[in-house]
Amino acid sequence: MRALELAQAPLRSCIDQIAEFRARLHMLERELEHTRKELGDLHMDMPRVDTPEYDERQREIARLTRRLYDLDVAHAHALPMLEQLLEECREKRTDREGAPPDLEASLRRAIDDPRYWRDGDPQLTRYVNDGFKQLYPESDE
Numbered sequence: 001m002r003a004l005e006l007a008q009a010p011l012r013s014c015i016d017q018i019a020e021f022r023a024r025l026h027m028l029e030r031e032l033e034h035t036r037k038e039l040g041d042l043h044m045d046m047p048r049v050d051t052p053e054y055d056e057r058q059r060e061i062a063r064l065t066r067r068l069y070d071l072d073v074a075h076a077h078a079l080p081m082l083e084q085l086l087e088e089c090r091e092k093r094t095d096r097e098g099a100p101p102d103l104e105a106s107l108r109r110a111i112d113d114p115r116y117w118r119d120g121d122p123q124l125t126r127y128v129n130d131g132f133k134q135l136y137p138e139s140d141e
Contacts, residue, residue: 014085014088014089014092015089017085017089018082018085018086018089021078021081021082021085022082024078025075025078025079025082028071028074028075028078029075031071032068032071032072032075035064035067035068035071036068038064039061039064039065039068042057042060042061042064043061103131103134103135104135106131107128107131107132107135110124110127110128110131111128116128
């Protein structure tokens with residue numbers, strides 16, 4: 001992996017986390033929708049009161065009502081979590097973009113310099129390392 005790709009990995013990881021979170025949130029929303037529909041269907045054509053079918057239907061309605069409540073709570077907690085994740089990614093991107101605009105170009109020139117890639121010049125290597133730490137501070141972890 002090239003040095004620039006390594007430095008961008010935390011941001012790409014952040015984007016991957018958001019995509020995975022959104023996929024899970026979508027599955028949760030589909031399950032919510034399905035449970036609501038199933039609950040609505042159970043209320044249609046109710047059996048007569050005081051029959052075994054009625055009691056069974058009431059137990060199933062109670063079970064689905066509890067499930068719907070749990071899904072609603074999970075969904076309510078997931079939305080702020082997604083907002084927090086989005087904000088963290090925005091901050092990482094802003095931090096990365098806050099570096100001097102010519103620093104990245106300067107680092108690219110330094111990396112292309114044969115003294116860096118062929119000779120392993122310690123001074124040039126230190127300059128490149130320090131420059132990437134300044135551009136991508138979150139990649140120090």
